[in-house]
Amino acid sequence: MTESTFNEINEFVTQWNDNGNRCKDCFLRLKQHCEGMDGIRLEWIARPGITYSLRATHSQQADSDRNLFAMIDIIDDDPSDRWLSVCFYNDMVSDPDEAGDYVPEGLLGQDALCFDVESWDDGHLGYVESRLSEACSCAAGGSDE
Template sequence: MLEVVQAYLTRWQADPKRVRPFFARLLEALRDPENEMEFVERDGVSASLRAKIAEPDKGAVSGELFCLVDVVEDVDGRWLSVCFYADTVSDPEERGNLVPLGLLGEDGYCFDVEEPDSVLEDYVLERIDEARKRVGTERR
């Protein structure tokens, strides 16, 4: 899977919104021996990086999605939407968009990154850690 994502990153040359570096940072944040990852590319529409729990603690479901990173194709350039199930993350600064039934039929929070923003990027990375912990130990 990693080779496929690296090939995608190599092909991703035009980056007018300058979000490619954050996508690479997200990829690194999600790489973990305890995670399974899938990458699905829909040419001309989007690409999705899906992180799942491989070895859950305390009875959580193996293979359960905890983070979905969509690279959205747009006429003005690609942008990122980083999504989580609503019951796996908090959003104390209300930076996300609540999407009722929008994440594989469940409520989700999506954080859209349309340009470099170090504060938002750090906030999203904190949500990844939060979701990983909650899915790995609590969510069933």
């Protein structure tokens, strides 16, 4: 992550007044999980009033139609009640617990699998972290099965 990106995210997080649902902590946990994966680059795209997106790309990602493997969106339509939507290309992750939502053309115009995070839940966060690791492995050239 570039210093500029790091600073932008830190400034945003510092100003984020969580409403008690702990989505801010959820975001920080998922961000930290991404930072711990080898070969990834994180990009921050701020669209105030809509979303703040943390986008993860793997250095080995060869598919030019897919310039990321995961997107962690902070939904900002109501800044006092933010929540997260963590999206993947549908064919890059599994969903054995059927906890995600299939979204046709939901990730940069391609079919997606998205997981909503509306409050702190260790089990759900662990499940989403597993999907992040799976998508990273797939993007790096591993199996997507």
